[in-house]
Amino acid sequence: MKNCTFHIFFVSVAWLLVSCAAQTTEESPAKTILLKDFAPKVVNNIPVTHVERAKFDIIDMHSHDYVENAEQIAAWCQTMDEVGVLNTAIMHCSWIGRPFEEVVELYAPYRDHFRFWCCFDYTDMSPEGIAKACDLLARYHNELGAVGVGELGDKGEGDTYARPTDGKDIHIDDPRIKPLIEKCAELKMPISIHIAEPYWMYLPMDETNDGLVNAVNWHVDTTNCYGYDKLMTTFENAVRENPQTIFIACHYLNMNHDLPRLGALLDKYPNLYIDISARVAESAHTPRATREFLIKYQDRVLFGTDNGMDAEMYQMIFRVLETNDEHFYMPESEYHWSLSGFNLPDEVLKKIYHDNAERILTEYR
Numbered sequence: 001m002k003n004c005t006f007h008i009f010f011v012s013v014a015w016l017l018v019s020c021a022a023q024t025t026e027e028s029p030a031k032t033i034l035l036k037d038f039a040p041k042v043v044n045n046i047p048v049t050h051v052e053r054a055k056f057d058i059i060d061m062h063s064h065d066y067v068e069n070a071e072q073i074a075a076w077c078q079t080m081d082e083v084g085v086l087n088t089a090i091m092h093c094s095w096i097g098r099p100f101e102e103v104v105e106l107y108a109p110y111r112d113h114f115r116f117w118c119c120f121d122y123t124d125m126s127p128e129g130i131a132k133a134c135d136l137l138a139r140y141h142n143e144l145g146a147v148g149v150g151e152l153g154d155k156g157e158g159d160t161y162a163r164p165t166d167g168k169d170i171h172i173d174d175p176r177i178k179p180l181i182e183k184c185a186e187l188k189m190p191i192s193i194h195i196a197e198p199y200w201m202y203l204p205m206d207e208t209n210d211g212l213v214n215a216v217n218w219h220v221d222t223t224n225c226y227g228y229d230k231l232m233t234t235f236e237n238a239v240r241e242n243p244q245t246i247f248i249a250c251h252y253l254n255m256n257h258d259l260p261r262l263g264a265l266l267d268k269y270p271n272l273y274i275d276i277s278a279r280v281a282e283s284a285h286t287p288r289a290t291r292e293f294l295i296k297y298q299d300r301v302l303f304g305t306d307n308g309m310d311a312e313m314y315q316m317i318f319r320v321l322e323t324n325d326e327h328f329y330m331p332e333s334e335y336h337w338s339l340s341g342f343n344l345p346d347e348v349l350k351k352i353y354h355d356n357a358e359r360i361l362t363e364y365r
């Protein structure tokens with residue numbers, strides 16, 4: 001794919017390391033280690049907390065159809081039971097999975113553990129075609145139990161996560177899809193949407209890039225598509241123009257670097273929520289600012305994972321949200337920022353883990 005591609009960067013960390021004549025000889029690996037191979041081990045004698053099970057029951061508002069068969073769904077349910085996840089959103093859009101009807105059928109025996117989110121159908125963008133897509137949305141909702149729409153995804157080229165037809169060049173404020181967004185309000189289906197990527201991925205990949213240490217695979221080329229701010233404008237337009245529709249911006253709206261800006265949007269638009277999925281590193285390397293933000297916006301934040309089905313994946317998120325641990329790394333991650341926990345108060349944890357999602361999925365109905 002030519003546009004919006006992620007380039008591979010191999011950058012030496014040698015310059016990061018303190019020079020020491022006695023140890024850093026010409027042959028020293030410190031001079032040639034690549035950032036992608038950097039795997040530091042914490043030496044500090046500080047608390048290490050293993051959170052086996054979440055402190056409160058969880059509704060996971062962001063996950064996908066990761067399984068290959070029914071046995072894997074059963075194993076996933078067992079893991080969910082063990083770590084304290086009551087219910088998981090299976091977001092049909094994005095690149096993983098099978099047709100929506102098949103997803104619902106496959107998971108049917110485990111219905112109590114999952115909720116289904118469907119896509120917009122962009123197959124025919126004429127007014128008649130969109131009217132049909134609205135009818136399909138209503139059918140998915142009324143007959144197959146779709147609770148919401150998502151994960152829509154616009155990284156610059158339009159809603160390319162959609163299926164069966166991707167929404168290339170269709171951004172969320174496109175007037176052609178307004179009937180679909182209004183239909184969501186009518187059906188009381190929230191829209192979960194991934195907009196842009198973390199901000200540092202848009203900056204030059206040079207020695208000044210704060211995310212460079214994570215940049216083995218990530219850089220967004222916006223030469224031929226919308227950039228960060230233009231995408232944020234499309235999103236804000238949609239949220240403002242559709243006040244009856246609930247929007248859930250995935251991954252902190254990819255705005256972890258500017259929480260005051262994200263807070264201002266939440267202040268302005270009561271129909272806007274965020275999920276915290278797949279942004280452990282982007283949030284836990286600034287634990288005090290993020291903690292303050294999560295406490296302030298405790299009624300507008302939803303728990304999400306977006307990262308597979310392993311118990312350890314859930315437990316890493318619990319460690320970040322629940323503990324006061326410092327300076328730890330996410331295992332097997334391309335991220336190299338060290339993390340610290342938020343030690344969130346119980347009442348905030350309970351809202352983020354469960355109550356806010358429950359309110360959207362039931363009271364909103």
Ligand SMILES: [Zn+2]
Pocket residue numbers: 062063064091094151306
């Ligand atoms: Zn996702």
